[in-house]
Amino acid sequence: MPEQIEITINGSKVKATNREPLIDVCEREFIYIPTLCHHARLEPYGVCRVCLVKVSWGKKSKFVTACNYPVEDGDVIDTESEEVVKLRKLSIEALLGRCPNEKGVIDFAEKHGVTSSRFPPMEPGGDDCILCGLCVRVCDEVVGAKALGFMSRGPEREVSTPFMENPEACIGCGACSAVCPTTAMKMEKQKTGTLLENHGDIRPCRYALMGLFPGGICANSYRCHTCDIDQKFRELAYMAGVEHPIFIAKPEEPDGGEAA
Amino acid sequence: MKITSPADLNQIAADFKSEISHYKCTVSVCGGTGCIASGCHAVRDALIKELESKGLTETVRLLVTGCHGFCQQGPLIDIYPGNILYCKVKPEWIPDIVEKTIVGGETIEQYMYSDPDSGKRIPSASDIPFFSLQNKLLLGKNPLLDPTDIRDYIASGGYTALAKVLDEMEPAEIIEEVKASGLRGRGGGGFPTGRKWATAAKLDAPDKWVICNADEGDPGAFMDESILEGNPHLVVEGLIIGAYAVGASGGFIYVRNEYPLALERITKAISQAREYGLLGENILGSKFSFDIAINRGGGAFVCGESTALMASLEGKPGEPRAKYIHTVEHGYHDEPTVLNNVESWGNIPGIILNGSAKFRELGTEGSPGTKIFSLVGKVRNTGLVEIPMGMTLHQLVNDIGGGVPDGKKFKAVQTGGPSGGCLPESMMDLPVDFDELTKVGSMMGSGGIIVMDEDTCMVDVARYFIRFLVSESCGKCTPCREGLHEMDRILTRITKGEGEEKDLDYLEELGAWMQSASLCALGTSAPNPVLSTIKYFRDEYMAHIRDHKCPGGVCKDLIEYHVIEDNCTGCTMCANVCPTGAASGEPKQVHAIDPVLCIKCDECYKACRFNAIGR
Numbered sequence: 001m002p003e004q005i006e007i008t009i010n011g012s013k014v015k016a017t018n019r020e021p022l023i024d025v026c027e028r029e030f031i032y033i034p035t036l037c038h039h040a041r042l043e044p045y046g047v048c049r050v051c052l053v054k055v056s057w058g059k060k061s062k063f064v065t066a067c068n069y070p071v072e073d074g075d076v077i078d079t080e081s082e083e084v085v086k087l088r089k090l091s092i093e094a095l096l097g098r099c100p101n102e103k104g105v106i107d108f109a110e111k112h113g114v115t116s117s118r119f120p121p122m123e124p125g126g127d128d129c130i131l132c133g134l135c136v137r138v139c140d141e142v143v144g145a146k147a148l149g150f151m152s153r154g155p156e157r158e159v160s161t162p163f164m165e166n167p168e169a170c171i172g173c174g175a176c177s178a179v180c181p182t183t184a185m186k187m188e189k190q191k192t193g194t195l196l197e198n199h200g201d202i203r204p205c206r207y208a209l210m211g212l213f214p215g216g217i218c219a220n221s222y223r224c225h226t227c228d229i230d231q232k233f234r235e236l237a238y239m240a241g242v243e244h245p246i247f248i249a250k251p252e253e254p255d256g257g258e259a260a
Numbered sequence: 261m262k263i264t265s266p267a268d269l270n271q272i273a274a275d276f277k278s279e280i281s282h283y284k285c286t287v288s289v290c291g292g293t294g295c296i297a298s299g300c301h302a303v304r305d306a307l308i309k310e311l312e313s314k315g316l317t318e319t320v321r322l323l324v325t326g327c328h329g330f331c332q333q334g335p336l337i338d339i340y341p342g343n344i345l346y347c348k349v350k351p352e353w354i355p356d357i358v359e360k361t362i363v364g365g366e367t368i369e370q371y372m373y374s375d376p377d378s379g380k381r382i383p384s385a386s387d388i389p390f391f392s393l394q395n396k397l398l399l400g401k402n403p404l405l406d407p408t409d410i411r412d413y414i415a416s417g418g419y420t421a422l423a424k425v426l427d428e429m430e431p432a433e434i435i436e437e438v439k440a441s442g443l444r445g446r447g448g449g450g451f452p453t454g455r456k457w458a459t460a461a462k463l464d465a466p467d468k469w470v471i472c473n474a475d476e477g478d479p480g481a482f483m484d485e486s487i488l489e490g491n492p493h494l495v496v497e498g499l500i501i502g503a504y505a506v507g508a509s510g511g512f513i514y515v516r517n518e519y520p521l522a523l524e525r526i527t528k529a530i531s532q533a534r535e536y537g538l539l540g541e542n543i544l545g546s547k548f549s550f551d552i553a554i555n556r557g558g559g560a561f562v563c564g565e566s567t568a569l570m571a572s573l574e575g576k577p578g579e580p581r582a583k584y585i586h587t588v589e590h591g592y593h594d595e596p597t598v599l600n601n602v603e604s605w606g607n608i609p610g611i612i613l614n615g616s617a618k619f620r621e622l623g624t625e626g627s628p629g630t631k632i633f634s635l636v637g638k639v640r641n642t643g644l645v646e647i648p649m650g651m652t653l654h655q656l657v658n659d660i661g662g663g664v665p666d667g668k669k670f671k672a673v674q675t676g677g678p679s680g681g682c683l684p685e686s687m688m689d690l691p692v693d694f695d696e697l698t699k700v701g702s703m704m705g706s707g708g709i710i711v712m713d714e715d716t717c718m719v720d721v722a723r724y725f726i727r728f729l730v731s732e733s734c735g736k737c738t739p740c741r742e743g744l745h746e747m748d749r750i751l752t753r754i755t756k757g758e759g760e761e762k763d764l765d766y767l768e769e770l771g772a773w774m775q776s777a778s779l780c781a782l783g784t785s786a787p788n789p790v791l792s793t794i795k796y797f798r799d800e801y802m803a804h805i806r807d808h809k810c811p812g813g814v815c816k817d818l819i820e821y822h823v824i825e826d827n828c829t830g831c832t833m834c835a836n837v838c839p840t841g842a843a844s845g846e847p848k849q850v851h852a853i854d855p856v857l858c859i860k861c862d863e864c865y866k867a868c869r870f871n872a873i874g875r
Binding site: 087098149 | 560577581582584585730731732733734735736737738739742743744745746749766769770773776777778779
């Protein structure tokens with residue numbers, strides 16, 4: 001039986017489960033927490049630092065990320081003070097500086113009151129990727145293909161496929177581009193040829209590889225966009241309110257699903 | 261042989277002592293990293309040859325040991341009895357030393373340490389201020405211990421602490437003793453070791469782990485390396501005791517691959533400990549079983565951070581994760597894990613053997629015991645020093661370190677590695693302990709101390725450390741990745757004379773953001789070099805920004821070499837060393853430097869003996 005606790009968010013007392021992620025409590029209480037790297041169906045990663053909030057216990061206080069902070073009884077949380085908003089805006093400003101021409105980032109920044117950035121882009125023209133890792137994580141945690149990963153470190157960090165080549169592990173499901181909050185992850189039509197090669201003559205349907213469809217062999221030469229099965233799963237996803245069919249196949253684990 | 265009881269341990273000690281009793285004299289050659297670099301292997305070879313040719317191998321014990329600490333004066337040899345120290349030893353001196361000191365028993369003045377102020381020669385290491393002001397709890401055994409022979413360690417009282425805990429102490433008693441000692445994590449965090457152990461011991465899990473963090477990555481730091489090289493069994497014994505106390509079944513030593521000698525020594529130590537039954541099943545005949553594996557780090561600075569280290573151990577990329585759930589509870593493979601660094605583990609046998617009260621005799625109330633520092637930079641006596649905590653920076657830098665050489669003025673001391681802070685002269689009376697250094701915007705870190713003189717540019721220093729951190733940041737979280745890169749850009753601009761006054765506010769804003777919003781301790785401490793230099797050396801930043809001058813004479817874009825005519829004697833030295841012909845003049849006439857030809861290589865400045873080159 002999960003232990004019920006009481007915490008304070010922005011001055012109001014709120015009930016929660018012990019060690020529940022703060023962002024889930026806030027969502028239930030309709031307290032808006034902006035984030036760029038969090039996805040309800042993925043393990044929290046805590047890297048964009050946009051969901052920063054302040055938690056205090058008596059005189060002590062600390063800034064934590066709401067997406068992965070496990071709440072404890074008596075936590076006093078502040079999600080909207082000037083101090084918090086200032087730090088949050090600086091993280092957004094840094095990402096806007098990195099991707100000055102990326103529409104998703106520009107819109108998100110504008111929504112949070114950031115319209116210009118003092119950070120110049122690291123490469124001319126700017127980047128498309130904010131390194132939130134959603135694509136890497138969805139490919140690993142949900143699809144199970146592990147076709148994406150991070151490469152290099154520090155300012156050179158980037159998302160890549162193994163050895164920067166067309167990965168054999170990729171099943172062309174498109175979950176990465178569906179979760180990408182920017183336009184960095186794209187499905188490239190001309191590369192489906194490589195996927196055909198990788199899978200040889202017997203080509204399982206990508207929905208079969210995702211575990212959505214029992215053992216089907218593709219009869220449509222991997223042209224998913226003209227395939228009835230694809231259309232059906234896309235409709236199902238749309239009706240369930242998720243970005244990609246993969247999220248209907250792997251619903252959230254019931255309680256106790258987390259590794260001990 | 262397998263040791264199955266404390267009595268066996270005593271037997272091995274007695275046997276080994278009688279085995280070496282025929283030696284009348286011990287010659288200890290320092291084989292630490294510093295002395296290897298200054299040529300101790302040639303000295304060792306010369307000694308072997310000379311002792312053989314004189315037929316002295318049966319009476320003289322030749323030891324190549326771990327670091328003695330006085331790296332500035334290496335290669336060092338210590339001769340016992342008498343603790344006679346010869347400095348900067350050359351292989352040519354060996355026949356003389358063997359004949360006069362080893363055979364004849366007399367000391368040779370010109371090979372001894374000479375006091376730089378009085379010029380007096382000091383024969384015995386224990387009388388040299390560099391050594392006499394230290395308290396070598398951990399490093400003390402180094403000069404007299406063969407690090408490749410477990411029997412030597414046992415003969416010096418090694419593994420008796422382990423025998424004591426297995427024989428007469430309950431795990432809870434050990435933890436109480438460590439708690440009472442007040443030992444705090446020597447890797448930089450300063451977390452109370454006993455409390456960490458107590459948390460791990462309470463948890464009920466099928467597997468628990470102990471890890472020794474030997475991924476010492478701070479530039480210029482070699483404390484942990486020297487313990488592993490000089491006294492590896494000390495760490496192994498500490499780990500076994502810790503494992504017994506918390507109920508761990510396995511342990512790891514995470515050593516950086518750049519320490520080949522430390523790796524070799526610790527590997528050998530572990531295999532010897534296994535051979536003697538000190539690792540493996542039923543240690544010392546008890547019911548306790550435990551073993552240690554070695555993991556080599558791949559060279560990432562961030563892997564010294566606990567969660568990144570454990571990710572790396574698990575075979576994942578060495579990147580940190582949030583520590584809202586402590587690694588003590590969910591560490592290696594999500595199981596309870598106690599991680600301490602080399603120095604912390606090394607303190608354990610002493611605490612068990614001599615008691616926590618004895619340990620508390622040294623150091624301060626909040627930070628008991630000793631701490632090893634690597635003292636480097638513009639200081640006379642560079643090397644490895646172990647001092648009781650609470651000693652002031654002044655004592656450390658001036659009394660032990662001998663102050664700044666070449667008549668230069670002291671400017672700053674940087675503590676705590678790349679993400680520590682720079683402290684000015686006015687802070688020199690600060691006691692060195694965990695809390696005091698953090699209060700003033702620096703930190704203890706793992707114990708690097710870099711002394712800087714008047715020829716140092718503080719903006720350039722801040723930029724140097726930020727660059728180091730830019731290349732070592734894993735890039736996972738936004739503030740550390742983008743913030744460090746941005747700080748580097750601004751600092752570079754300032755060193756080029758293109759800075760603006762508002763840059764300082766911007767740097768402080770970035771610093772505060774990184775301190776609050778970064779994911780791991782690398783990011784939260786990374787702004788320290790910038791924030792502390794702005795705090796204590798703001799005028800130097802302003803000189804760059806407002807006057808376009810570099811007071812330290814380091815930033816090439818802001819300095820122009822010129823001849824100070826009143827001082828110039830026309831000695832032609834500057835013209836002789838100038839590679840481009842920019843410095844020129846007739847002998848005995850005032851010289852001049854052509855700014856167009858000058859490439860700012862600093863050679864004329866260094867060559868001039870009359871202070872006649874200005875910059």
